[in-house]
Amino acid sequence: MRGLTRIGWWLLAYASLGLGFIGIFVPGLPTVPFVLLAAFAAARGSQRLHAWLLAHPQFGPMIRDWEREGAVSRRAKRLAIGMMALCAVVMFLTAPKGWMAATDTAIMACVALWLWRRPEPRQ
16 A cells, blocks of 8 residues: 555645746746645655755745645745736636636635735744
């Protein structure tokens, strides 16, 4: 069972990293949460991938801040919340039913509040 669990973590790590990569190019699909999930899963399923993520010039500092302190930089918070706001506007303009856009926007507002309350990394 241990080997099967490790394979599950490995699959989750690579799937999350793939979604994070796609999120770089697709508005509305977040990158940061998927990269953090990939690091979490890689720590349990692939030490090699976890080491690579920690050494990555863009992802490494963010992952280390999250793993050490549960912290998110102010820049990342602003970018994420800005993208959520943009997506909310697009949803209200394109959703077939207003309640669909309102529900999604309410969820994003909760995520934005949670994200903004995360500590910032110590210098």
